[in-house]
Amino acid sequence: MKLSFHGAAGTVTGSCYLLTTDTSKIVIDCGLFQGSPELEQLNSEPFGFTPSEATGMLLTHAHLDHCGRIPKLVREGFNGPIYMNQATYDLLEIALNDAAKVMAEHKEKAAIYSEDDVIKTLQMAHIIEYNTPFQFGGFSITYVNAGHILGSASIILEGFGKRIAFSGDLGNSPQDLIEPTEYITNADIVVMESTYGDRNHPDEDPTTVLQEEINAVEKTGAALLIPAFSLERTQELLHKIDHLKKKGLVKEETVVYMDSPMAIRATDVFRAHPELYNEELKNHLETDDPFSFTGLQVTQRGKDSVRIKNQPGTKVIIAGSGMMTGGRILNHAANYLPDSKTHLLIVGFQAEHTIGRQITEGATHVKVYGQDVAVNAVVRESHAMSSHADQTGLLTWIKHVANPQRLFLTHGEDGPREALKLKITDIHQSVHIETPHLHDEVEL
């Protein structure tokens, strides 16, 4: 049996693994590389294996860095089943259609697939459920809840005398909306994410951070920009603002724009899956819509988004993309970042070379659509709202796995995974830890 690494090997994006046995070739995730132009160039390059030879695919969750290259795989001849749960399917439909649309619109980037390839991809989905083993390619395969976003999974494959676990992205539990991460207690071989392998999230309450930022712009009548991923982060923000408004901690009249068609659709998917909510949220469902409150303005159409700048008074604008690599947030950035009264709240991971990362690293000017934009706004970064486990969370997760023999650290930049490697050595003295590079192949 062989395992090869065709993405997220020394980077956070592009997750893609191939597990090869005598009779099957199973792809685990197939995500887009996101970040610098050099990194994104990898999306146009060959996968490192022959797509038509892959016999099936397992998908952990619907973030683009895990699913965004699947239609390319299909376009290049992959024709096997793609296993995922219903919530992941519902979010996948939104994420992939959006990705295809963005590619078609941005002529400067090569389109690696079309909307037709997305339709074909969705037709190949096989819906499975958490904690319900199924047989494929000689393995008994089980998805367990990774607690990262709605539908997210860690995957365990048992067969050929081995038990192999893929962590997928691990959640920052407990979270506002979804159930906590389910631990895996037994695996010989583990492939584990290491995004925050070198640091812990701050010990601050994300709801308080949000309140402080909204209160700051309420005092001056300015704008608060929050670049946010459409899946999960936006719904968490809405839920937190709902709480703050109900408690009177932010003004009822403060207008909050959910300015992202993709986030609007993703919120509908959340509403369709109350069975995946955590206990706390389930208990309040009858009396409260967790994603709605007074002053919420949902801007579906582009022209309504453009008009936001003409509205007077305090405004909170939640828009994608989360790392400011595209989407409606860029227009708002160009409009508002030069104003020193503006606040910018960064609540998600910012990959290297993105505008979001440049700003968090202190850039006083950024290029938006080729134009120079001065950054005079008050910038605050909080990782307390992260949907990723931090170093302590990752160590707790791996501690639950009894006696792993081999551990592959992926989905992290080199600094974080080296730091995590050192820490794990203290927990599992005998485990052999590897930090693979792109297209490396190992014998299992």
Ligand SMILES: [Zn+2]
């Ligand atoms: Zn993810």
